[in-house]
Amino acid sequence: MSKKLDITENDLLVLALFSDGYDREYYIREVCTHLPITHGTAQTVLVRLEEKRVLASSQHGKIRLFRIKTGEISIQYFVLAEIYKKIRFMEEHPYISEMMDRISSFTRGTTLLFGSYAKGTETEESDLDVFVAGAYDEREVAKIGKMYDVEINVKAYPETAFDLKYRSDPLVCEVKKHHIVWKNAESFVREVMT
Structure with missing residues (x-):
């Protein structure tokens, strides 16, 4: 039971x-x-x-x-927390969520939203800051930006962006602190918690 x-x-x-x-x-x-x-x-x-x-x-x-506390149960609970953050964001920002869904279909690896939208300090003129630990199709993402008339800034790092090698990188530290995981939440949580 x-x-x-x-x-x-x-x-x-x-x-x-x-x-x-x-x-x-x-x-x-x-x-x-x-x-x-x-x-x-x-x-x-x-x-x-x-x-x-x-x-x-x-x-x-x-x-x-x-x-x-590090451990498998913590990882699973924090995956739920990351999904919860994404759902709350999607409910509050349907327009940006639609854009992020399209962008993430052209990324390989972990995709996160960071910057003013992740901090909750965005304005109507805010650009969209996307972090990709992996690769992305630059041309397709540019098309999405033009279609929605929003400037999209993508920062691409290797898939190992959250490993020890990059832990002191200022951008990686900022993304870890203020983020909304859009794709591969479990992979992200596992990397930052180990």
Whole structure:
């Protein structure tokens, strides 16, 4: 007999917060300042995710710090969090989502949206910043930009862009911190968490 997966939208919100860089530690009150949840809810969610072995905590004086615990279950939960971020973005930006769907059909490898759209600071004049860990068809992407009348900036790196070799690269660090994974979420999560 299988058990139902017990995951709430608040769980996904907290995981999405930890996915900004995949390297931060947060204490309970800090989570509340970044998310629209109460102190009690934050504590409940963090403790539940720790019990599920997705997060780990350590005590520093009176402050309890939470961080990502590496392991297969964490990877799967963070894949869900990345998909959740993409769905929320798609609901809020259907026009850009349609464009990203078309662009990703001409990319091979992991495709991410970064820049102002990923940060939530976009304006009507914002261009579209796309990161591809792999290859893409430059001509087809340019056609899509003309069709939608949006400037598309694609930064292409090798498929190993999230390996140790590139960890200190400023662009890779920025993409890890503020991103929406459009294609190959599991591959991205595995690479940044190992």
